Amino acid sequence: MTGKAAIIGGGVIGGGWAARFVLNGWDVAVFDPGPDAARKLEAVLDNARRALPGLGDVALPPEGRLTLCESLAEAVVGAAWIQESVPERLDLKHRVYAELAGHVAAGAIVGSSTSGFKPSQLQAGQALAGQIVVAHPFNPVYLLPLVEVVGSPANDAAMIARACDVLRGLGMRPLHIKAEIDAHIADRLLESVWREALWLVRDGIATTEEIDDAIRYGFGLRWAQMGLFETYRIAGGEAGMRHFMAQFGPALAWPWTRLVDVPELTEDLITRIADQSDAQSGAHTIRELERIRDANLVGMMRALAANDWGAGAVQNAHDAAREDAAGLVAHADDLTDPGQPVLTLTRTVPLDWIDYNGHMTEARYLDAFGQATDRLMKMVGCDAAYIASGGSFFTAETHIRHLDEVRAGAPVTVHTRVLAGAGKKMHLWHEMRSGARLLATGEHMLLHVDLATRRASPPPPAIAGPLKRLAEAQAAQPWPEGAGRAVGAPR
Numbered sequence: 001m002t003g004k005a006a007i008i009g010g011g012v013i014g015g016g017w018a019a020r021f022v023l024n025g026w027d028v029a030v031f032d033p034g035p036d037a038a039r040k041l042e043a044v045l046d047n048a049r050r051a052l053p054g055l056g057d058v059a060l061p062p063e064g065r066l067t068l069c070e071s072l073a074e075a076v077v078g079a080a081w082i083q084e085s086v087p088e089r090l091d092l093k094h095r096v097y098a099e100l101a102g103h104v105a106a107g108a109i110v111g112s113s114t115s116g117f118k119p120s121q122l123q124a125g126q127a128l129a130g131q132i133v134v135a136h137p138f139n140p141v142y143l144l145p146l147v148e149v150v151g152s153p154a155n156d157a158a159m160i161a162r163a164c165d166v167l168r169g170l171g172m173r174p175l176h177i178k179a180e181i182d183a184h185i186a187d188r189l190l191e192s193v194w195r196e197a198l199w200l201v202r203d204g205i206a207t208t209e210e211i212d213d214a215i216r217y218g219f220g221l222r223w224a225q226m227g228l229f230e231t232y233r234i235a236g237g238e239a240g241m242r243h244f245m246a247q248f249g250p251a252l253a254w255p256w257t258r259l260v261d262v263p264e265l266t267e268d269l270i271t272r273i274a275d276q277s278d279a280q281s282g283a284h285t286i287r288e289l290e291r292i293r294d295a296n297l298v299g300m301m302r303a304l305a306a307n308d309w310g311a312g313a314v315q316n317a318h319d320a321a322r323e324d325a326a327g328l329v330a331h332a333d334d335l336t337d338p339g340q341p342v343l344t345l346t347r348t349v350p351l352d353w354i355d356y357n358g359h360m361t362e363a364r365y366l367d368a369f370g371q372a373t374d375r376l377m378k379m380v381g382c383d384a385a386y387i388a389s390g391g392s393f394f395t396a397e398t399h400i401r402h403l404d405e406v407r408a409g410a411p412v413t414v415h416t417r418v419l420a421g422a423g424k425k426m427h428l429w430h431e432m433r434s435g436a437r438l439l440a441t442g443e444h445m446l447l448h449v450d451l452a453t454r455r456a457s458p459p460p461p462a463i464a465g466p467l468k469r470l471a472e473a474q475a476a477q478p479w480p481e482g483a484g485r486a487v488g489a490p491r
């Protein structure tokens with residue numbers, strides 16, 4: 001699902017929204033009267049282009065068109081989604097909604113990025129009330145999937161469901177919060193940790209860096225993949241959550257937190273925090289820190305995707321929903337021209353595939369060819385259900401030729417030929433390209449295996465049939481240059 005989105009306010013968050021929409025194929029119009037808006041928007045987009053396209057295993061659609069508009073009215077013409085991302089001031093947000101009222105289409109959704117206002121506060125006195133909904137994202141909006149969606153009685157359920165569908169189409173994870181509350185869910189949690197941290201700095205107990213270390217070397221990593229309660233369930237040992245509650249429940253009555261108290265943000269405290277933060281991170285510009293953060297997030301989220309877990313599972317669902325549009329065919333018998341090499345991979349080189357030479361590292365060629373092999377297996381019927389039933393293919397031999405280099409952010413495809421597919425054997429030939437450039441070839445011999453005995457065995461007809469048909473259809477193609485070759489000079 002694509003269309004046109006209008007972003008009102010193109011700062012940290014509006015810029016992130018613009019990037020998420022545009023990189024998912026939407027046309028985007030931004031209105032921001034700030035003098036520096038165009039430069040800041042480009043800087044966010046540059047970083048987003050570097051990080052997001054490689055996050056998933058399936059290529060994103062071609063980028064939409066991005067326009068910076070002179071007026072709010074111009075930006076919202078024809079927009080199906082308007083995302084208000086102006087500063088966190090209710091009077092300002094109200095002024096924006098009032099101006100939108102004459103220009104927004106009847107079915108359009110007006111999402112607000114507000115960190116803390118309730119939807120009924122945003123909607124109060126507004127002609128567009130029924131169209132306004134909280135859509136609270138997390139920075140960087142182009143990478144993090146969570147978006148808190150909060151409506152009020154003024155919104156009908158179908159509109160909220162439609163809003164969630166649009167957000168899912170952008171690869172996001174809408175969390176529909178059923179009751180209105182100041183600061184929604186996530187900012188309540190963040191605010192409580194922040195308050196506690198401010199006390200620790202104010203009282204001279206820890207520096208900003210020590211507090212960050214306490215998070216990032218420990219529980220921050222746990223939270224990133226399991227959150228709070230699932231983590232504590234495990235901390236209760238085999239007896240689980242009840243035991244955890246019994247052990248740590250009494251601590252709730254002890255002075256472990258100053259949560260109800262807020263330290264006064266005196267000039268002295270602000271200066272202390274700003275100075276400590278400069279000492280901690282001042283060696284990097286904000287844009288450099290964003291790139292470091294993005295590379296870390298991409299690596300972590302791709303690790304989560306490998307386990308189909310949490311934020312990684314959201315990315316996998318987005319990839320799966322995009323397969324058709326990216327030209328990937330589900331089953332070999334559905335190919336329009338099975339005589340041609342089959343598209344088995346179309347993706348962007350992700351940040352975590354790059355090595356010290358500044359190009360895609362050798363192990364990732366095998367990773368990419370492995371993904372292509374997995375798809376070919378699936379296409380001939382060797383899918384997850386079949387593997388769970390006790391059969392699969394094992395790779396017996398691989399020969400990769402590295403012919404040209406490729407850098408992060410480059411689009412790559414793999415097309416695959418079945419050189420032989422009979423009996424227990426499946427002989428594959430992969431060609432990896434970036435555009436017309438041939439980057440690598442991969443030749444792989446696989447054997448069908450009975451997973452109970454771990455021994456080679458002939459595949460059942462449901463797999464042998466499609467594999468044989470594909471091999472026969474491609475047999476007329478000339479033998480690929482380089483196939484069957486040994487490494488090094490002939491002896």
Ligand SMILES: NC(=O)C1=CN([C@@H]2O[C@H](COP(=O)(O)OP(=O)(O)OC[C@H]3O[C@@H](n4cnc5c(N)ncnc54)[C@H](O)[C@@H]3O)[C@@H](O)[C@H]2O)C=CC1
Nearest residue numbers: 009010011012013014032034085086087088113114115139
């Ligand atoms: N910064 C963050 O970490 C997060 C912020 N938010 C929320 O997103 C919203 C925006 O915050 P940021 O992007 O951080 O602020 P920001 O200050 O980076 O950007 C706000 C932008 O709005 C523009 N602006 C001001 N008045 C405008 C108007 N009348 N029409 C159009 N544009 C106008 C400004 O020129 C500026 O570029 C706030 O509601 C905030 O609570 C939500 C999630 C995270």
Ligand SMILES: C[N+](C)(C)CC(=O)CC(=O)[O-]
Nearest residue numbers: 114115137138139187190
């Ligand atoms: C600090 N903050 C309240 C603006 C944070 C958010 O709203 C969400 C985030 O990205 O952390």
